[in-house]
Amino acid sequence: MSTAALFSPTRLGAIEVRNRIAMAPLTRSRADMDGVQTPLAVDYYGQRASAGLIITEATNISRQGRGYAYTPGLYTDAHVAAWKPVTDAVHAAGGRIVVQLWHVGRMSHTSLQEEGAAPVAPSAIQAGGHVFTEAGYVPPSMPRALATEEIAGIVDDYRQAARRAKDAGFDGVEVHAANGYLLEQFLRDSTNHRDDRYGGSVENRARLLLEVTAAVAEVWGADRVGLRLSPLSTAIGDTPLDSRTMETHLYVARRLGELGLAYLHVVEGQLHAGNGADDFDVKALRDAFGGAYLANNGYDRQRALDATAGGHADMIAFGKPFIGNPDLVERLRTDTPLFDAPTAGYFGGGAEGYTQFTAPQANVA
Template structure:
């Protein structure tokens, strides 16, 4: 077993052009504490400041457009008001010595018409119903049947990502992460289970990967590739009951290889099923990392020793933790000391105010 002094997990490095104080990342966590215009609550300033000891904070999934929204009370990054709401958050993290990037999000078919402008249908690569529920002001509701995007609309979609990337830069982030995971829009294009198109964005793996690559390329033009990351989830079906791709190793391996050629900051992979135990037998994540060729952030079900081993072995350059960061704002120090972790109650995850958001004690305070 590695000791703290021997392991790389607690040592500084750089992820692309982004300096990180340790190899522990805070995974993006939807907390549903914005208003319905997508402006963050001021409580987010304290929330992110409290967690700035993470080597890298990947801020919660943030809508690139009104069309991209699939859940009530989630933040946006497509208006000047959104920029002003996020600026004090990034300033607080930087003043506390942390680094923070923003995850760019379009949910695609995982939405409801009452979350869309003028009650419009959500959009998707193909008109295929999503399963599960989405959180609206009426509570949890099944997603609305989506409409298929017309080919001529896709250039505008890429422009929405470009605009969001520009706004994130104005808001003071250190970079962005493009969300190509968890069954949302860009992964809907990637998987043959949700993409039945017959134009240049459907059919072959190369065509299905086209939109994610176009989006990441556009975002990298704004930021520089070494400040852009991408999140993937090859084996997750949890959101929208999204069926797996028929050949995930080939499909995601191809995309990772193409992304690697762009010189991105990192690839961030959810290993196994979202919100479930870490299970890697059905997919070779080492091969995914090799195909990408750059820095790799591993996620899902990691504990302290697994994270130490992943970094020490070279499997990962960083390990991201999600739910543990909710109840443990000082998670890095708790892991460093091998101290007990507080398990935040599930009812604190989404919506509400300071309770269950900014009121969790640090180890020393407790």
């Protein structure tokens, strides 16, 4: 079988990419506590610019949207100034980079919120699991339900972050509507018990997701906006599935397709667990969307080759392999063994486990 498809150029809307290997969003917790990236991020992303597309780590649209310590933001001038050298480095190496815009909703803790406020959510339902704070891992705090009149302000926070992304030199943005965070909390009837125009029917539960996407598309043009979904993921926040998972996500995919987005990025199956992708008709979701499709979750070299050659996906997003293999594209091209980066360096810390690795693995950094 020819391996040409995975390593051939394509377009995602208006974004031209030189291969079909995307770097998936990877939270690394190396920004400062104000969400300002350090110069280490310039090296980190620049090292990985051979990816056809880099999707940055999830990036907070506001202080309220933050749920983990040391994660970057894009809501102040300082954030823009810190991101600009990152995009410059990626572009200097011939790469393309979009920023993933993030509001965690209930997946937060009062210590991360301004003046110790409660996190916000569609409904006052506490999340399970843990969030990473300055004091270490703690359970998420009990959220408060957003008032209807507050929601327009959240849409505007996304809009302002999209504008700042332009100022920072990105090639586009990805709306994070997956993995148990705010937009998915609104979408699923398991976490959305509202009785206003943002709750109840699938049309109402999808309203915030679609309003946010439209607002961001007004800034960028829809052909430079992607969106991430995770129909089957329950891992973050122990978030129960929607009661009509397929019906809900087909509706969303159709509406997103009508907007003409650059791509749809889907976490196939369960995150951080057995894949389970066969439990969901991904082809139907792709057909409903009608545009470029990025597949994610547990792909190895052979599965990526098969998926792109066979038309299952236009692009494959790799996550953890990019941590220890900044030259992942070349390693996949030549079928070179991958370095398995130590998990101790995944979150927090400095250069070790981020832009460099202790000998004898130093040659992979």
